[in-house]
Amino acid sequence: MFQFATSITLIIGIIIMLSQMNFVKNKDLGYQPQSVLSIPIRSIKGLDKINALSHAIGNIPATKSSTYAQSIPGYNESGKTVYKFLTDKQGLPTQTAVTFGPIIETLGLQLLAGSDLPSIIGKPDSTCYVLINEVILHFLGYRTPEEAIGKPIITEMSATNSIIRGVVRDFNYSNLKSSIGGYTYYTMNKSPESPRNLLIRYQAGDLQAYLLELKKAYSSIAPEAAFDFTFLDQYIQSQYEHETRSSKVMTVFSMLTLFIACLGLLGLAAYTAELRSKEIGIRKVLGASAIGILNLLSSSYLKIILLAFLIASPIAYYLFNNWLNDFIYRIEMPIWAFVTALFTVMIMALMTIGYQTLKAAFGNPIKSLRDE
Secondary structure, eight states: OHHHHHHHHHHHHHHHHHHHHHHHHHSOOSSOOTTEEEEEOTTOOSHHHHHHHHHHHHTSTTEEEEEEESOSTTSSOEEEEEESSTTOSOOEEEEEEEEESOHHHHHTOOEEEEOOOOSOOOTTOOOEEEEEEHHHHHHHTOSSHHHHTTOBOEESSOSSSEEEEEEEOOOOOSOTTSOOOEEEEEEOTTOSSOOOEEEEEEOSSOHHHHHHHHHHHHHHHOTTSOOOOEEHHHHHHHTTHHHHHHHHHHHHHHHHHHHHHHHHHHHHHHHHHHHTHHHHHHHHHTTOOHHHHHHHHHHHHHHHHHHHHHHHHHHHHHHHHHHHTTOSSOOOOOHHHHHHHHHHHHHHHHHHHHHHHHHHHSSOHHHHHHHO
């Protein structure tokens, strides 16, 4: 019974984990990480080379847009605070990233009001232009995104000269174990941070050919720097490597446990059939049908599995509901996972004992009685 209870618990857990990871994979994050890659530019020396690289990559036909950014979403942003009033001692902690270029287009952010950050800022302009998300919008007390456009905002980048340029929909910049907080993209002359990545949105097609063109452009402009890149969607999935690895290990372990349980059940079925051979023979002589004999022999095993299920279900619910609670964005506990686990184990058990029960049910009763 222990092996069956363990198998049922693990099968339920596998279904829940795979369902949650499928939810993670398909959830609308509020932006479009597919077909976006990031090239580190910290090793490129000189602004002229960086600008030349952006121009060269922009001339590749498959490039849709590119943006210099401090970071990719959820990695290496700065932590800064937004205030309602200059006299406030406490404000809203936010994640910030400086950017130069069409960040909304490149990341596929959803603009609610206003416009993207300016690509070019005149040298005398000391304004900090800011994109905010809905969390910051609500913190500042604006009722609609349109109401915030063009209004000043108190930031650590520039307390007295920051302007809200646009409002974007809240997006999951971190993994789904974290709630969405305040987030700002900004651009300004003499920014306190510098861009470390070139984000590129490319057109789906011959990816290998496009990567070769990127490398060629990169190497021709910055031969001293190593060409490297990261796909944004792959980076997001890498944040769940532990969960993916755990589900694979559990799958192997559950199958092994179920196999051991079925081996034990096979031996038990053979022993029971042999032990009850005289009873089965008498029942058949008295008119019992093969179906009746099958039910007689199988019912005791099914009772064991049902009892194991009653033990395993609350354990599985407790363990994997706690695992789901690690995620801010999660699925509801799927009841069908419990039903599937029960029927999977039942079917495997019936297949295991099938030969012995059929042999006993359809055997010659005269032979078994004569042997006795």
